[in-house]
Amino acid sequence: MIAAGILEPYQFEFFRNGVVVATLAGALCGVLGVFVVLRGMSYIGHGLSHAVFGGAAASAVVGLNFFVGAGIWGITSGVLIGRIARRRIIGADAAIGVVTTASFAVGLALLNRYGQAQKSIEAVLFGSVLGVRSSDIVAVAVVFVLVLLVVTMWYRTLLFATFDPEVADVTGVSVQKVEAALMVMLSLTILVTMRVIGTLLISAMLVIPASVARMLTNSFARMLWIAPAVGAVSAFVGMNLSYFLDTSSSATIILVSAAVFVVSYAVTGFRGRARIGSLHHV
């Protein structure tokens, strides 16, 4: 009886697709979130999700494929943000704020002027499980495999460039290429997950699971296991809860991961707080 109730939403194809995409998206955001959090890129992740919104809107208006239009826009914004943050021409946070909010505003203006504004804006901003298609599953799965391959094959390079970029650079690691690769992976992740999670809440999925992992362990390697696990479980539980509570799926996913964060914060005590207290900002 209870099992039948729990399985009830799975009779709907959109829900099944949504659970698969959300769970993969949670794991994907968890893996990349480790780099985002340890490199102090939380604000960059937040800004980038807003920037991708501009690309999504532009591609909708001109009738271009969503992944192509938003992908090109997102990757360009990501590389641009990475360069600004590295060169420190002006304050990195100010530069990111300008680039990303301008991109976000372009998206809003385009949708207001040419699109079916209200519906499209809400779907992109807050995510919608109803809009998930089979192509979304393929896209998330492809990016997930790509990110896993890059992180596995370049594990030491990524770790070295994240922990000690100065010496990594001196000893022949192209830190610039590593940063560009991270920004591209981050842009792709935001691109393929934004339809479920939404641009406004996606940065939480990048930051919360990785912060939980940081509180729970002092090992980089273990963080790369814990963060995707927290992200995937939060997304899976959040998706199921959202059906029964009749709440937004993305908001419920974030609330579940936030609850995991609060529990971890309370359980790990001073040690956990000290660990995340030392994380960088920007």
Place this chain on the structure above:
Amino acid sequence: MIPQAVIRCTHMSCAYGSSVAVSDVDLEVRRGDFVGIVGPSGSGKTTLLKAVVGAVRPAHGSIEVSEGVRLAYVPQVESVDWNFPVTVLEVITMTRTKGRRWPRISRAEREDALDVLSRLGLGGLHDRHIRELSGGQQQRVFIARAMFHRPDVLVLDEPTSGVDVRTRHEVLHLLAELHAQGVTIVLTTHDLNGLAAHLPRIVCMNRTVIADGSPTEVLNPAVLEQTYGAPMEVLQHGGMPVVLDSGAPHVPSPVRVP
């Protein structure tokens, strides 16, 4: 027989945009040297080191490192994020990025790393988080990381910056041991009495080389004033020069009001 030069700078200048950091430097480091580069802040010491390890390209002149000579760079530990989630073993092995791509540390690598740690007095600490170590141990970990690559030349940027006296002694003894084992050492330091005066060779620098020689030859008031732009006195203590900053203002004791 004069040992072979392993690093040779010839009329070398380095600049960041229009700002010249190092100008017309002629310097030779020979195999077996133990050289300390001293000078005020902004004198180009770190730029010179970065040119040596290939991180900065000369704008003019040249720098040559003899073929087959392996260099290893040790950064200032003040720039290290001690809260980063890595163990001592991970710090050592993460630098081996070529040849082995998989995350897992191989048995051979582990044995190599443990051997280096043991030789540097860090045996048994490989699974510790880097924050759990003392100041001297933390500095040793970064020297161990450099030694993991079996370098011929060890290049250190301010190895005793921001450390206490005991740690400074530990670092100096360790470097002396490595030098005795045949490693050529080039370092920068601000610490004239605690570190530079104990080295066999000092290079005084202020954008260019002001003087080059043993502490007794180089640490004299004329050279130091030219290097630092401030008057300094030099005393002799136990056969070693001791530098006094004679230009520093005297700060009176606070007046106590009864």
